[in-house]
Amino acid sequence: MRVLTEVAQTLLERSSEFRLGLNMEGSVGLNAWLNSPLLRQWSLGVPIFSAGGGAQSNESAGFTSSGFSRTVISWLEAIFPDNQNGGVVCVLDNLELLETSAIARKKIEALRDTLFTVKGLRWVLCGAHGILQGVVASQRLVGHMQEPVYVPPLALAHAQAVFDARVQTFNAQNGSAPYLPFDADDFHRMYLIVHRSLRNALAYANDYCLHIAESGTEPRTKEEKRQRFDSWLKRMAESIRDAVKAQTGPRAMKLFQDAITQFDGEFGPGDFTTLGFKSVQAMRPQVKALEEVGLVEAQKDDVDQRRKSISVTGKGWLVHWCILTHGS
Numbered sequence: 001m002r003v004l005t006e007v008a009q010t011l012l013e014r015s016s017e018f019r020l021g022l023n024m025e026g027s028v029g030l031n032a033w034l035n036s037p038l039l040r041q042w043s044l045g046v047p048i049f050s051a052g053g054g055a056q057s058n059e060s061a062g063f064t065s066s067g068f069s070r071t072v073i074s075w076l077e078a079i080f081p082d083n084q085n086g087g088v089v090c091v092l093d094n095l096e097l098l099e100t101s102a103i104a105r106k107k108i109e110a111l112r113d114t115l116f117t118v119k120g121l122r123w124v125l126c127g128a129h130g131i132l133q134g135v136v137a138s139q140r141l142v143g144h145m146q147e148p149v150y151v152p153p154l155a156l157a158h159a160q161a162v163f164d165a166r167v168q169t170f171n172a173q174n175g176s177a178p179y180l181p182f183d184a185d186d187f188h189r190m191y192l193i194v195h196r197s198l199r200n201a202l203a204y205a206n207d208y209c210l211h212i213a214e215s216g217t218e219p220r221t222k223e224e225k226r227q228r229f230d231s232w233l234k235r236m237a238e239s240i241r242d243a244v245k246a247q248t249g250p251r252a253m254k255l256f257q258d259a260i261t262q263f264d265g266e267f268g269p270g271d272f273t274t275l276g277f278k279s280v281q282a283m284r285p286q287v288k289a290l291e292e293v294g295l296v297e298a299q300k301d302d303v304d305q306r307r308k309s310i311s312v313t314g315k316g317w318l319v320h321w322c323i324l325t326h327g328s
Contacts, residue, residue, distance in 0.1 A: 001069070003115055007088050008072045011079070076120030087122040090115075095127030096299055101134020109140045116144050130309070131299050153196035156188060162198060163187050181212040181219055186229045193321045195265065200314025208232055237322035244293040244319060245328075252289040253328075256296070256312070260320055265312035295319060 080086050098104040104127065115121060125132060125145070132148040135141070154162065163184050170178050187205055194200040211232055212218060219225045245253060258275050259267050269280045277283040287310060290296040295316035299309045312320070 003090060004069055004072045007076070007090070007121070008068075010088055011072070011075055073118055076118060080120035083119045087120045089122045089124060091124045091126065093126045095125060095135070096131045096297075098131070100299065101131055101137075104131055105135045105138045105141075108135050108145075109138055112140060112144060128311075154191075154198055156191070159188060159191045159196075159198065159201070160184060166202075179218065181209060182225050182229045183222060186226065190233070193318060194314040195312070195317040197314040197317070200318075203314075204236075204318075207236075234322075234326060237318050238326060240315065241319050241322045241326075241328075244295060247293050248289045248295075249286075252286040255283070255286045256290055256316065257320070257323070259296070259310070260312060260316075265317070266310070268309050290316075 076088070092108075095104050098107065108125070116123065125135070127135075130148075136145050136148060167178065167180065182205070187201065190204055191198065191201040194204070208229065212228070219228045255275055259265060262274060263271065267275065269283070272278075272280050272283045275283060277286075287296065287298065291298060294313055296310055296312055298311075
């Protein structure tokens with residue numbers, strides 16, 4: 001229902017671009033049903049609307065459970081009749097948050113007969129750390145999904161483009177450049193510190209901007225910006241380092257450092273010997289301790305146990321940088 005609601009909104013917003021004489025029956029009424037708190041009389045084929053005058057509450061269980069879906073699907077079939085050209089792109093992102101490939105596979109399998117077969121919908125599934133490998137292994141999804149495509153982290157040059165695009169987006173209406181308390185070089189450095197994780201780099205940049213806004217003093221020159229950013233970054237990283245060390249033991253921190261130096265931050269249970277443990281069971285509590293403080297995250301793949309399933313987070317890479325540059 002939520003997916004088809006977003007699809008309906010998209011079709012209504014873009015109707016002028018693709019309608020080309022097509023009759024999207026009930027589009028005016030459905031638009032009101034989706035976007036108006038009160039409904040008035042409509043007579044365009046949508047059964048939720050009564051023939052009487054006046055206003056009524058925007059609710060109808062029968063239409064919500066059946067009529068709405070049938071209306072939107074009929075639009076898709078009319079707009080994309082051959083299922084070959086065009087469609088509405090639906091993106092399922094951050095599947096790694098489901099933590100295990102078994103859970104992700106179960107969630108995706110549930111969509112097979114309800115949404116994956118709807119004409120005019122094109123699906124893009126995204127997830128970090130190889131979570132999709134377990135999903136595509138499902139026999140129920142054969143013929144519905146292609147093999148995952150590995151997307152490498154953004155190169156530094158592309159990170160520059162993202163930074164420039166953000167700045168351009170928030171340009172003042174009068175055309176003057178917006179104020180930023182840091183320069184592109186500072187953003188690039190943060191991007192590299194967090195191991196080219198754009199999400200983490202943007203999050204920390206936002207935290208720094210809020211810090212400057214709350215401080216009441218704004219650095220102006222390039223040198224002032226660099227010094228303020230360096231000072232904030234050092235204090236913030238040291239605070240996180242001290243907090244996680246207080247909650248984990250030295251053995252867990254050694255595992256954390258070894259995972260970075262020996263496996264570039266991604267390892268699996270089968271690497272326990274290289275990481276200095278006698279068994280998987282001996283390593284497991286230390287991994288759990290690192291997970292609890294957010295230095296690593298684990299995805300369990302019950303299809304391919306050999307897949308590296310434990311990875312250092314952006315927060316972990318920041319702590320690693322702090323240890324390297326400012327000591328443990």
